Amino acid sequence: HPSGQFDPDVSKPRTSKLTIQTSPQDTSKPTDHFNQTAPQPPPAMSVYTKFAIIGAGGIGGTVADELLKKGASVSILTRDDTQQTLQAFKARGAKLFQLAYTDEDAVKKALAGSEVAISAVSPYHLDVQPPVVRAAKAAGIQLFVPAEYGVQVTVGPNAYKKVVQDLLAEVQLPATLFYTGIFAEFLPIFMDYHFEQGYMNVVGKGETPYSVTSRHDAGRFVAHVLSTAPKSALDGAKIPFEAERLSPLQIHELAEKKLGKNIEVRSITYEENMKKFDTDFTAFLTALGEDGRGVAGSEQEVQDSVAKFFPNWNPAKYETFLS
Structure with missing residues (x-):
């Protein structure tokens, strides 16, 4: 770069x-x-070439695919190595390790020889990360990428992200945090939009934009940055990026146009929605969307990240996911 x-x-x-x-x-x-x-x-200009990915079912699968394309060394830690996609990665040179993420000894052995550990566990299983962090430190991992993605908020269902960040600081393991906003593929599920049934639930006014990025494009971005940025640029970096930012009402307009039908907007008050903020992932995300915290970073920060790390990224727009 x-x-x-x-x-x-x-x-x-x-x-x-x-x-x-x-x-x-x-x-x-x-x-x-x-x-x-x-x-x-x-x-200072040297780059990382040896990666271990913890959980390759979601964004981790795209990261693995992209890193293998680049000829990097890839190890995949998984609870089930029989999955077809993982066997396909193995055929392309990836090493597979079937283990329990809570088994620190097994994780340490699997991470030995890698430089970067990328956690790609699901947002519902963030609590498996502390033993992985401790094992990564013991294995001599140089850089840890926790399962952040999403937004920078560390309260409610995201509170466990703070636990992991604090542990990384405590064991003095350098980290890079990536923020993507909401994954485009899961927008209807996470944000309570029911296009097929002809309605979308919208919290508050629905005029505040939030960050949207496809999981595939997020994985491409993460793999590119970790394998091309100088090591010195990654230690302690917080890297927000997004494909675009849209408000619920803008999404409503796009959906009506693309799907060629009327879609009813059903309003939910912000106050009503906040009652479930701590316990319901959809209530949590829709609240953040409405109060302006559903972004990866400021517009300037996002533009700067993309310009600095992956100017030719060219991600897909959300309307391509409407069908």
């Missing part, structure tokens, strides 16, 4: 180390000296 490649902050300390023993007349041409003695890029 160009940014940082010629960053004076990256090259200066390297240059000074290389020129420290040269005579004064040589220091007038530090660039020549740098090129002669260091044709290799400085270590």
